[in-house]
Amino acid sequence: MNEALRTQLVDGIRTRDFAHVRDVLDDLPASGIAEVLGDFGPLDQAVLFRVLPHKLAGDTFAYLPRGQQQLLIKALGQADLSAVLSAMPDDDRTKLLEELPGNVTRELLEQLSPAERIAALKSLGYPEKSVGRLMTPHYIAVTPDRTVQQVLDTIRVRGLDSETVNVIYVVDEHGKLVDDLRIRRFLVSPPERTVQALMDGSFSALKTTDPAINAVALMRAVDLVALPVVDGDGSLVGIVTADDVLDVAEQAATKQIQEVGGSESLDAPYLDISLLKMLRKRGGWLVILFLSEMLTATAMGFYEKQIERAVVLSLFVPLIISSGGNSGSQAATLIIRALALGEVKLRDWWRVMRREFTTGLGLGILLGVIGFLRITIWSLFSDIYGPYWYLIALTIGFALVGIVLWGSLAGSILPLILKRLGLDPATSSAPFVATLVDVTGLIIYFTVATFILRGTLL
Amino acid sequence: MNEALRTQLVDGIRTRDFAHVRDVLDDLPASGIAEVLGDFGPLDQAVLFRVLPHKLAGDTFAYLPRGQQQLLIKALGQADLSAVLSAMPDDDRTKLLEELPGNVTRELLEQLSPAERIAALKSLGYPEKSVGRLMTPHYIAVTPDRTVQQVLDTIRVRGLDSETVNVIYVVDEHGKLVDDLRIRRFLVSPPERTVQALMDGSFSALKTTDPAINAVALMRAVDLVALPVVDGDGSLVGIVTADDVLDVAEQAATKQIQEVGGSESLDAPYLDISLLKMLRKRGGWLVILFLSEMLTATAMGFYEKQIERAVVLSLFVPLIISSGGNSGSQAATLIIRALALGEVKLRDWWRVMRREFTTGLGLGILLGVIGFLRITIWSLFSDIYGPYWYLIALTIGFALVGIVLWGSLAGSILPLILKRLGLDPATSSAPFVATLVDVTGLIIYFTVATFILRGTLL
Structure with missing residues (x-):
């Protein structure tokens, strides 16, 4: 790797001049960046990766060898990264911390425990009180070319691990959400029929950056116990389950009631607040x-x-x-x-x-x-x-x-x-x-x- | 059947003197009542049955032949019954319309479509805005003597029909709820282990007669997408899912906000109310x-x-x-x-x-x-x-x-x-x-x- 380039990047990370780092990396092709990343330790890698524009980050991730993908994912989920990035001025951070590409988010969420996930979703740059902070990766997604029998087999294997099997999500080969189907559709169809044949193309999804409160109205409207969440490109990255939405609804109602009563919302139980x-x-x-x-x-x-x-x-x-x-x-x-x-x-x-x-x-x-x-x-x-x-x-x-x-x-x-x-x-x-x-x-x-x-x- | 007895019952139904009917029936053993019921048409049967004290009704139901059980169930779920019973004075009705026994409720709920269920739960005598009006019968229940493998097989067969497979309910031989177990407990246990061995005896259930609003706090506390519902005897009769609880929470919050604002709660959208x-x-x-x-x-x-x-x-x-x-x-x-x-x-x-x-x-x-x-x-x-x-x-x-x-x-x-x-x-x-x-x-x-x-x- 070009020594001058390396020095520039190391300096950029040390001085937290992420805008400069971004400019430097932006000139390279995705494969080149993947190569450059290999020269850094996991935390620096995560910082560099996080600073990349959305599209470029997704492509770069795809170029990384599998083992390095795993290491990077681990680093991305860690609190250290959050600390490094939160040292930046707020407006710069917002500009730099775009959503992660769908493929990276999915990998990352899959590998974390529920407790780690909460920390990770924060460091991923989803705004506070956004849908992105609520989602879980435990859902079942299938491609349209599958048969009903294959889907039912998948459910038997993976369903136990999923937050819900009431709704099956259909994604295309790029991971883009294209439909959601109630499980009953599969039960009344012949086993050899394809998912494609069952699709009606009508589904309601949340965006990761949507305010969490949007999930309440949507969930009440569609009457499901889980809603799919897509990133800016429409890739399915998680689902939001009804028990979490219930928390959001109750907190929002509390805020409204307190404000209507002429007080700022307490954001804490009455007896606990100082x-x-x-x-x-x-x-x-x-x-x-x-x-x-x-x-x-x-x-x-x-x-x-x-x-x-x-x-x-x-x-x-x-x-x-x-x-x-x-x-x-x-x-x-x-x-x-x-x-x-x-x-x-x-x-x-x-x-x-x-x-x-x-x-x-x-x-x-x-x-x-x-x-x-x-x-x-x-x-x-x-x-x-x-x-x-x-x-x-x-x-x-x-x-x-x-x-x-x-x-x-x-x-x-x-x-x-x-x-x-x-x-x-x-x-x-x-x-x-x-x-x-x-x-x-x-x-x-x-x-x-x-x-x-x-x-x-x- | 004793002709005098029959005349008394027919008169009682005709004159809506249900307290008298109850007294008459109360003197008979459950097997005797089951025999008497056979002489009446389905709607009259349902009325007589509905008037029985809780315990006696459960026993009587058990004595009925299977075919007649089905007919009775059908009659109990019908709007006609609701009309007959709602002709009674309010306080009498409350006294007479106790909950149905758990075995009857379960049968009834199983056989109805979602739309019919709403009407039936009303006629079953659950108070307005009670948990009983919210519940659905689509859950998985197993007895403690089952093995983990047997439970997993049950889930493969019945899980698709259930509102949720995240939680498996454990009931004793009388249908009484004794535990609820997260599906993960089963996944990490050897297949030959019994349910008994997994049980921790700690579970949170709602009663059919609880105010529906209680479900909100309980669901937030236990962080599950469904809660079990038991009748007065502790028998599992249904579950309440998070999406329905969400509706309850939002309606209650709306009522509170409107009342804090110094108005009676509208109970209808602002633009729709006359x-x-x-x-x-x-x-x-x-x-x-x-x-x-x-x-x-x-x-x-x-x-x-x-x-x-x-x-x-x-x-x-x-x-x-x-x-x-x-x-x-x-x-x-x-x-x-x-x-x-x-x-x-x-x-x-x-x-x-x-x-x-x-x-x-x-x-x-x-x-x-x-x-x-x-x-x-x-x-x-x-x-x-x-x-x-x-x-x-x-x-x-x-x-x-x-x-x-x-x-x-x-x-x-x-x-x-x-x-x-x-x-x-x-x-x-x-x-x-x-x-x-x-x-x-x-x-x-x-x-x-x-x-x-x-x-x-x-």
Whole structure:
């Protein structure tokens, strides 16, 4: 091997200048790189290999002798590699750590124990909370040229080792997933028929880089206990089983519930999390909410004169703003969950608006009438609201209609807007809705009051 | 057959007086009842059989000739039976519709298509949202006297038909579940070893009458793609697979999120539910919240004189009560979810209180300091708060400490109390916490104000 080249690579590894290493290797053919790798120890080999572009890495791997493939695989799965690579700046690492080629991933996953696999999937560069981190290699795959009898024989031998035999995966000669077939299809077919003849070409697969949460909706839709996972080229590299998806679903639901409740998600059991962490997770949103709620004091300041003239108006402020807040958080929560479940899409925004207009108006009238009656009935027995009680009752009634309607509209449209902006609706909706509805609620209330009470109390 | 007896039974069925039918049959031995059943048509047979006490029904079934067993099974699975029985008053039906004996359930489930099974499990008397409604009969069970080789042969034959072969269930000669063994145990053992020798006697099973939601926690704990289901006598009657448990988990999470958001759970996709239903589901809680929030107007009424004298106090009312409400709903939501996940149990209440005391105090001081500074800084540039601005700043600061602390304590203890009372914490906590914290928040605020501002503003 060219000594200058070797020096360059050794220097590149030592100084962690992986971009340079990549440039150097990129100029060589796959067979040349395979040869170069032979001169390095397993860890350095793994580093060099990991830095290669996706396609080139796959070809290089194929050129390696079998024994060296095994050694490389072992090195790739080790925590050392993860440590070396995580010393890189984040953005560079993301650029360099593409997925491994399908053939390498498969080999690697096959050879590891479940515990090693978790560490390895991390070092393979699959993003946190991605499907790639969840998958297992214990599945049965066959090629289309097989007969039903041959497949059943394979199942008898390999099925015991597989996470599931309910679904058989069909791959082409390059390992690309082309179909998934329920085991029942094989049982009702004559033994000499080929897999090709059974195929319907319809299957649902996850990508390694998909967010893990995607597996939940897909698994519920297809009603299987396992889903296939393919890499960027469509090669089958693993399956995700339902028990793991269940964990993902529960964690995601916990995060959503906690965020809807106005806290950052704890990411740990309530009794286990340290007090400092708890303070930080809860304090963050509480302070943001507090700062934005300060606008209510500013808004109230504008109406100080009115309150001085008619103190009775201030008595209903908590009732008014909590009604707006409640209708807003109701609407926001329903939309947040519907978005998470995929029941509502962004393009449905107009249907959502129409629904919330009707619902909000109905709910507003309901509360408005109750509020009106409450003050009217109270005034029959007491003169706490003075001689103009009926005007106050009207003010409360009309303000409630407006505020509940506005709360429902604002609560439902905000999650959609946040989602459109690429933000997580669950995280950010609660504070925005609360502030918006509280501040605007006060403005609606005092505007209605000014209009109705002008010339009497105001 | 005794003609008088027959007349009594026919009358009992006609008049739906099942309690009487039960009394009559209860006096006969199982063999006698089996004989009596022979005189009736399949639907009447099914009704009579369904009315029998659990133990007696199992024995009677064993006495029936094979052909009649099949006919009875068919009748038991039919919707007609469900219609007949649902004509009974609810409490009577619950008393009469005990679980079927394990041997009958197994036979029945085996013979039905998946669609028929759903209908049948309903008519079998398993409560809604119970494990019994979820289970499937496609599993592999073996007795302890089998050898490893025999079990592997069974798997080769029956495994293809089973929902899962990862776990093999061990039952005794009466069909009682005694162990579950991972398939790997069999693979590493010599073929002539007996199942008995592999058993460790540790297994986790669900009961048919357990709430379906229990399956979620158990499945996450044991990390299997299927769980065994036993009847009241411990007989294995089915398994529950992970994909069905996933549906249960997602539906339960949706219910919780919607309830935490202050709405009744919709039980249908947002865009599919009728407007009338939507109004009803949301209006119910909104009205309850509104009625209880009316207490805030009453509470404010007590402080009308103070507000008249110091209108500036009213400006901070929305800020004060929303801070209490936010800290309360934060704490309530965290505890509701932790209870649902089983991370917090009722007996942990004292630990929860201690955590919330420290956290609430910390958060209260944080917000109190921000509130104090906000008013102080504002007063440097404006005289909106008058000459006693520092006393107002102190009032807001101390009130916030008290209110946030109280909100955290009330928000966390209320779900525990509701759970202790046998109520669903998710459903009822939100309104209680909101009202409690808002009303008491006002009292805390005005009490602090009276104390600090006495002799100056008040």
